[in-house]
Amino acid sequence: MDNTKIDKINEAITNYFSKNKETDWIPVKELMVDLIEAGVFIKDTKKGLPLRKVLRDLDKKEQLDLIPQLHAERKDESIYWYFVQKGKIFTPKDTTYRVAAEPKFVKEEGDEYYLVGLCNEFLEQKASHQHVFDNLLGDLHKNGKTRTPLPIDAYYESLKLAIEFSEKNYVENDIFDKPDKKTISGGNRSAQRARYTKIKKSFLVKEEIKLIEIDYKKFNLDSRLRLVRNLEKDTAIIKKALKGAF
16 A cells, blocks of 8 residues: 555545544545545545545555544445544434334245345345445334334445335235324325335435336236246346346
């Protein structure tokens, strides 16, 4: 690693916080303009990717201590990078609300698990199944303190790729959707699901994560809306859907 580059990064961090003394911490991407002006990088891509590559390299070499004000927030297989003001402690934003317990994972024998497995084989990657992001949350619960994460059916962190399977066709019914009962956001469950879908799409666009949606209608379903599994045909459908992943 070029020591001159590291020195310039540390200098830029010091200069930033000396001008922003009320700021406790920032995502590393917010320093990219300063680093480009300092000649550390030529241009920015994907909101701080050049800097993240440097940090990942340091992490592999166990040299993160070369940037003393760097904080690595590790979540499963992902790392979120922040620069922290000297004397301050990194604390996530929105600490007023706590994330509720993570949603239950789909049983391994379920249709979704089967289809994600086919995606894994085609992409030669293992997805984070029912992946949750810290800042992708549903409505505030009645207790006014917790929110439930909105899971992504399959997320490939190294590919910046998300896969969502459409809701299976079903007839809305009073037991499941409770049309007369309002959620905390004001609509019934059906309206809430539609709104959550829009929230997830907006989040993925903002994070520059490619989304591929796969409709269950493309597969053969029985009268109970379960997959009639045909490995050859199902694999062909998955391959066709994922052709645009790269």
